[in-house]
Amino acid sequence: MxxxxxxxxxxxxxxxxxxxxxxxxxxxxxxxxxxxxxxxxxxxxxxxxxxxxxxxxxxxxxxxxxxxxxxxxxxxxxxxxxxxxxxxxxxxxxxxxxxxxxxxxxxxGLPVLWMTGIGHPLVAALCLACWVRSRRSGRRPS
CATH class of the missing domain: 2.10.109.10 (Umud Fragment, subunit A)
Incomplete structure (x- = not known):
């Protein structure tokens, strides 16, 4: 769908x-x-x-x-x-x-403004933090 x-x-x-x-x-x-x-x-x-x-x-x-x-x-x-x-x-x-x-x-259009303006470093840092967190949550013992 x-x-x-x-x-x-x-x-x-x-x-x-x-x-x-x-x-x-x-x-x-x-x-x-x-x-x-x-x-x-x-x-x-x-x-x-x-x-x-x-x-x-x-x-x-x-x-x-x-x-x-x-x-x-x-x-x-x-x-x-x-x-x-x-x-x-x-x-x-x-x-x-x-x-x-x-x-x-x-x-x-907010993502475009974030990626092309002053928000670019902030968006990159947020993406990196989310990626690191998702990697850590995947390593938890069962």
Whole structure:
């Protein structure tokens, strides 16, 4: 049964990817409370952009996930993180948008954050401790 679930999940992910969908692991708290660090956000191609949409776009050096709060006179998007008091400094050209958020999977990206961020040594130490403990428990006399 577990194998069937994995196959169905994998087929779904591959199908979504083939349709232009992608997954984004949220690394900051700028979209709290709606979207939290460690959540995975599934994004669809950005065919329609409107005020209120949560969009992904590339900012020099990193991807961004913020809400559209307005449109300037040149048609560029004004974005802001829900937890931020002010809008982002630079308007986003529509062609820089890589997707529109459709679904959020809470906490699914935490292992990625742990392994790529400051938590990496902590996760490694925890894994080592669990391995050592499991080896010791297997050596008990019967």
């Amino acid at each position: 577990r194998s069937l679930v994995l196959v169905v999940a994998l087929a779904g992910v591959l199908g979504l990817g083939g349709a232009g969908w992608s997954a984004v692991v949220v690394a900051s708290g700028s979209m709290r409370p709606a979207i939290r660090p460690g959540d995975v956000v599934l994004t669809a191609p950005a065919h329609r952009l409107r005020v209120g949409s949560v969009v992904t776009y590339r900012k020099p050096g990193r991807p961004m996930l913020h809400r559209v709060v307005g449109v300037d006179a040149h048609g560029r998007l004004i974005t802001r993180g829900d937890a931020n008091a002010v809008a982002d400094a630079a308007p986003v050209p529509r062609e820089a948008v890589t997707g529109v958020a459709r679904w959020r999977v809470p906490y699914a």
